[in-house]
Amino acid sequence: MKLKRQSAVLAVVAASAVMLAACGSDNNSGVAGAQAAGKSANVACGGKNTLKASGSTAQANAMSRFTQAFGATCSDQDINYNGNGSGAGVKEFTGKQTDFAGSDSALSAEKGEIEKAKQRCGAPAWNLPMVFGPIAITYKLDGVDDLALDGKTLAGIFSGKITKWNAPEIAKLNAGKKLPDQKITVIFRSDESGTTDNFQKYLKTAGGWDKGTGKSFNGGVGEGAKGNDGTSQALKNAKGGITYNEWSFAQAQKLNVAKIVNSGGGQPVELNAASAAKAVEAAKFKDEGSKDLELNLDSIYGTKTAGAYPLMLATYEIACSKYPDADTGKAVKAFLSVAAQGGQEGLDQNGYVKLPKQFSDKLLASINAIQ
Numbered sequence: 001m002k003l004k005r006q007s008a009v010l011a012v013v014a015a016s017a018v019m020l021a022a023c024g025s026d027n028n029s030g031v032a033g034a035q036a037a038g039k040s041a042n043v044a045c046g047g048k049n050t051l052k053a054s055g056s057t058a059q060a061n062a063m064s065r066f067t068q069a070f071g072a073t074c075s076d077q078d079i080n081y082n083g084n085g086s087g088a089g090v091k092e093f094t095g096k097q098t099d100f101a102g103s104d105s106a107l108s109a110e111k112g113e114i115e116k117a118k119q120r121c122g123a124p125a126w127n128l129p130m131v132f133g134p135i136a137i138t139y140k141l142d143g144v145d146d147l148a149l150d151g152k153t154l155a156g157i158f159s160g161k162i163t164k165w166n167a168p169e170i171a172k173l174n175a176g177k178k179l180p181d182q183k184i185t186v187i188f189r190s191d192e193s194g195t196t197d198n199f200q201k202y203l204k205t206a207g208g209w210d211k212g213t214g215k216s217f218n219g220g221v222g223e224g225a226k227g228n229d230g231t232s233q234a235l236k237n238a239k240g241g242i243t244y245n246e247w248s249f250a251q252a253q254k255l256n257v258a259k260i261v262n263s264g265g266g267q268p269v270e271l272n273a274a275s276a277a278k279a280v281e282a283a284k285f286k287d288e289g290s291k292d293l294e295l296n297l298d299s300i301y302g303t304k305t306a307g308a309y310p311l312m313l314a315t316y317e318i319a320c321s322k323y324p325d326a327d328t329g330k331a332v333k334a335f336l337s338v339a340a341q342g343g344q345e346g347l348d349q350n351g352y353v354k355l356p357k358q359f360s361d362k363l364l365a366s367i368n369a370i371q
Helices: 008-017 060-073 086-094 113-121 151-158 168-173 194-207 227-236 247-252 273-281 326-340 357-368
Strands: 032-036 039-043 050-055 078-082 100-103 125-140 148-150 185-189 223-225 241-246 259-261 312-320
Touching (some): 039 326, 050 086, 050 326, 060 326, 086 100, 086 312, 113 312, 125 194, 125 227, 125 273, 125 326, 125 357, 148 151, 151 168, 151 185, 194 241, 223 227, 227 241, 241 247, 273 357
Antiparallel strands (some): 032 039, 125 312
C-alpha cells in the first residue's frame, strides 16, 4: 500500500512543536519526561544513536510522526525508516540489516519467519501492534449519501452474487431509503495490497467469503485500479461504483463512506475515530498471557461490540525480546515507548487510530520487557 497523505508534514510539525525535548545521549541512562499534546511519557533514552528499520508502507506517515517525537524526546537519537513493504522489512530484520521491522502481518511460522527471527535475535521476537488504520467502504450512488452494508452483503457484492443496488439484501439494510435499479460496479486493487488482504479476511470472518484471502483480489468481478489513488479516481468516474480505501484517502477525496453493521447486528456503525477505537479496545490476542501481542484478527473483523467499526488494518513493529547488543535494545525500547505514548497524539489526522488506553497499557508492558 502506498500512502500519500498531504497533511502528513504539517501534522508532524504540529506534533513535534508540542514535544518537550528532555533526554540525553548514549551516556544518559536516566529517565526523561517527555510531553506531547499535554500527555506525559516517561522514557528511558539512551543506547544506540541511530536506529534502522524498514517495512510496511501502511504505517509510513505514522512512522514520520513517531520519528519526530523520538527526536524531540531523546534529543541525541534518531531513526531511519524505509517504507519498502512488509515482506522486505521482515527479511531485512531477520537478515540483521535493521533493528526492527514494520509489517502488516505477524511473523509467520509457515514461512519460517518465527524461527529466522529467533536465530537473528538469539531470543524470541515479538509482534507489537502499534498502528491501526480503518478501511473505508466507499461508493458513488446518485441520490444516496447514507448507505448501510454488512459483511455478508459486501461478500455478495464483491463476489458478483449481488449485482444491483436495489437488491433485496441491500434494501433490507436500508429500509425507507430509495435505492436505484442500477448495476453495481465493483472496483478493486489491481496491485498486491495489504489493504486487499485485510479486506478479504474481514469478508471471510464477517461475511462467509469463500474466494480466498491474500494480497491479490480474488472476487473475480469488477475493474482493477492501482493503489488507493487509482481506486479513488476510478470510483469518481464510475456511476454505481463501490470500492475499499484506506480511510485517509476517503477523507481527502471526499468520498461517500458506507456505514457497517458489525457481527453483533444492531445499528449501522459510522466510520470515525471513536468507532474505530472501540474495535481496537475490544481486540483479543492469540495468547492473552504472552508478551508477544499477535492479534486474533477475528476479534476485530467479527466484533459484536455495539458502535465498533470492524474493518481495520493493523501493522506491527517486530522486535527482539532480547537484543544481542544491549545498546540497540535500549534504543529500540526507547523509540517504541515514545511511539506508543506521545507519538499516538493526532494520528487521526493521518487516517490512523490513536490506541485506546487499555490497549496501550498492554503494549507498554511488552515494550518495557524488551532487553
